[in-house]
Amino acid sequence: MSNEKNVAEQEEAVDTLQNEQSDADVEIVDAEVIEDAPEAGDESEQKIAELQAKLDETENKMLRAQADFDNFKRRSRLDQEAAQKYRAQSLVSEIIPALDNFERALQIEADNDQTKSLLQGMNMVYNQLVQALKNEGVEAINSVGEQFDPHLHQAVMQIEDENYESNSVVEELQKGYKLKDRVIRPAMVKVNQ
Amino acid sequence: MSNEKNVAEQEEAVDTLQNEQSDADVEIVDAEVIEDAPEAGDESEQKIAELQAKLDETENKMLRAQADFDNFKRRSRLDQEAAQKYRAQSLVSEIIPALDNFERALQIEADNDQTKSLLQGMNMVYNQLVQALKNEGVEAINSVGEQFDPHLHQAVMQIEDENYESNSVVEELQKGYKLKDRVIRPAMVKVNQ
Numbered sequence: 001m002s003n004e005k006n007v008a009e010q011e012e013a014v015d016t017l018q019n020e021q022s023d024a025d026v027e028i029v030d031a032e033v034i035e036d037a038p039e040a041g042d043e044s045e046q047k048i049a050e051l052q053a054k055l056d057e058t059e060n061k062m063l064r065a066q067a068d069f070d071n072f073k074r075r076s077r078l079d080q081e082a083a084q085k086y087r088a089q090s091l092v093s094e095i096i097p098a099l100d101n102f103e104r105a106l107q108i109e110a111d112n113d114q115t116k117s118l119l120q121g122m123n124m125v126y127n128q129l130v131q132a133l134k135n136e137g138v139e140a141i142n143s144v145g146e147q148f149d150p151h152l153h154q155a156v157m158q159i160e161d162e163n164y165e166s167n168s169v170v171e172e173l174q175k176g177y178k179l180k181d182r183v184i185r186p187a188m189v190k191v192n193q
Numbered sequence: 194m195s196n197e198k199n200v201a202e203q204e205e206a207v208d209t210l211q212n213e214q215s216d217a218d219v220e221i222v223d224a225e226v227i228e229d230a231p232e233a234g235d236e237s238e239q240k241i242a243e244l245q246a247k248l249d250e251t252e253n254k255m256l257r258a259q260a261d262f263d264n265f266k267r268r269s270r271l272d273q274e275a276a277q278k279y280r281a282q283s284l285v286s287e288i289i290p291a292l293d294n295f296e297r298a299l300q301i302e303a304d305n306d307q308t309k310s311l312l313q314g315m316n317m318v319y320n321q322l323v324q325a326l327k328n329e330g331v332e333a334i335n336s337v338g339e340q341f342d343p344h345l346h347q348a349v350m351q352i353e354d355e356n357y358e359s360n361s362v363v364e365e366l367q368k369g370y371k372l373k374d375r376v377i378r379p380a381m382v383k384v385n386q
Contacts, residue, residue, distance in 0.1 A: 044237035051244035055251060062255045069262045076269045083273065087280035094325035095288075098318055105314040108307070115308045121298040122315060125291055129322075132287035 088136045089179055095133070096177055096185055102126050103175075141176035143169045143187040152176060152183060157190040164192040281329045282372055288326070289370055289378060295319050296368075334369035336362045336380040345369060345376060350383040357385040 106123060110116040141152045148155060148167050156173060164170050169189045176187030299316060303309040334345045341348060341360050349366060357363050362382045369380030 041234070041237070044234060044241065047241050048237065048244060051241060051248060055244060055248045058248060058251045058255060062251060062258065065255065065258050065262065069258065069265070072262070072269075073265065076265075080269075080273065080276065083276055083280070087276070088284040091281040091284055091325065091329045094328055095322065098321040098325055101314075101321060102318045105311065105318060108311060111307055112305050114301070114304055115311055118298065118301060118308055118311055118315075121294075122311075125295045125298060128291040128294060129288065132284065132291055135287055136284045 085137075086179060086182060088138070089182070089184065092133065092136070092138050092177070092179055092184055095129075099126075099129065100174065102129070137180040138184070139178055141178055141183070141187045143172040143176065143189050145169065148189070148191045152178075152186055153189045153191070154186040155191045156188050158193055159190060160193045166192060168192050278330075279372060279375060281331070282375070282377065285326065285329070285331050285370070285372055285377055288322075292319075292322065293367065295322070330373040331377070332371055334371055334376070334380045336365045336369065336382050338362065341382070341384045345371075345379055346382045346384070347379040348384045349381050351386055352383060353386045359385060361385050 102122075103126070106119065106126060108115075108119070110119055143153055146153075146169050147165075148169055153169055153176070157171075159170060161170070168191070169187075170192050171190035172187055173190065174188040177184045295315075296319070299312065299319060301308070301312070303312055336346055339346075339362050340358075341362055346362060346369070350364075352363060354363070361384070362380075363385050364383035365380055366383065367381040370377045
C-alpha cells in the first residue's frame with residue numbers, strides 16, 4: 001500500500017516539474033526520466049517488495065495456524081484424558097444410591113437358616129459389585145477417626161466430647177465415594193468440635 | 194468405521210492434489226527462470242522468481258497445514274463422540290457377572306417371613322441397579338421367542354421340536370446385554386433347528 005502511494009507521489013512530482021519547464025527543456029527532462037529509469041528497475045523493485053510482503057504475511061499466517069493446531073492438539077489430548085479418567089462417573093453416581101440400600105438391607109440379623117444363607121449370598125454379590133467399582137477407580141471415603149476435611153466430609157451434626165480429638169469425625173451417617181481423585185459424593189458425618 | 198475410512202481417503206486425495214499442485218507450480222517457476230534468465234535486469238528477475246516460488250511453496254504448505262488441522266478436528270470429534278457413547282462399557286462389563294449372581298440369589302423360594310422381607314428389599318435393590326444401568330444405555334437382549342441372531346445370541350444347545358418355529362430361541366441359559374448399539378455380552382441360548 002505505502003509503495004503504491006510513494007509511486008503516485010513521485011509521478012505527481014515529475015508532472016509538476018515537467019509543467020514548470022519550458023518547451024526547450026522538455027527533451028532534457030525526458031532524458032532525465034529515462035536515465036533515472038523509474039520504469040524497468042522500479043517495477044521490479046516494487047514487485048519484489050510486494051512479493052516479500054506477501055511472503056512475510058503468509059509465513060506469519062502459517063506460524064499462527066501451526067500454533068493454533070498445536071494448541072488444539074494439546075487441549076484435545078487433555079480433554080480426552082479427563083473424559084477417559086472419569087468415564088464411569090455418570091453410572092457410578094447412579095449406582096451409589098443402590099449401594100446404600102444394599103448395605104441397609106444386609107444389616108438385618110438372620111433368625112433362621114434360610115435368611116442366613118440368603119444374606120451370605122447377597123454379601124458375595126455386594127462385594128462383587130464393590131470390587132467392580134473399585135476396578136474402575138471408585139472407593140469409599142474414609143471418615144470415622146479422620147480429621148474433618150470439608151472436601152471429603154459434609155458435617156451434618158456436631159458434638160462436644162473430650163474423648164475425641166478436636167475437629168475429628170466421630171460418626172459416619174452416609175458413606176461418601178471418590179472416583180479416582182474426584183469426590184462423587186462427600187461422606188455425611190458427625191464432627192467433634 | 195466407514196467414516197474413518199472416508200477421512201483417510203479424503204486425506205490421501207488432498208495430499209495427492211497438493212503434491213500435484215506444487216509439482217505444477219515448480220515447473221512453471223522453473224520455466225520462468227529459464228526464459229527470463231538470459232535477459233538484462235537479471236538479478237531482479239531472478240529474485241522475483243525466487244520469491245514467487247517461495248510464496249507458492251509457503252501457500253501450499255499453509256493449505257496442507259489447514260487441511261491437516263481440519264482433518265484432525267473432525268477425527269478428534271468422532272473419537273470423542275465414540276468415547277462418550279460407550280464410556281460406561283468397562284464398568285458395565287464388570288457389573289454384569291454380579292447381576293448374574295444377584296438374579297440367582299433372588300430365585301430362592303422364601304419359607305419364612307424374614308426371608309420374604311429380605312427378598313423384597315433385595316428385589317428393590319436389584320431393580321434400582323438395573324435402572325441405573327438402563328439410564329446409561331444398558332439393556333438386556335431379548336431372546337426367548339425371537340429368531341436366532343448370531344450378533345445377539347450365542348447358541349450353546351440345539352433341539353428339534355415341531356412346536357417351535359424353525360431357528361427360534363426356545364430357552365435363555367444366560368442373559369445377554371447391550372450398551373446402546375454395542376453387544377457387551379451375547380445371550381447364551383438354546384435354539385430350535
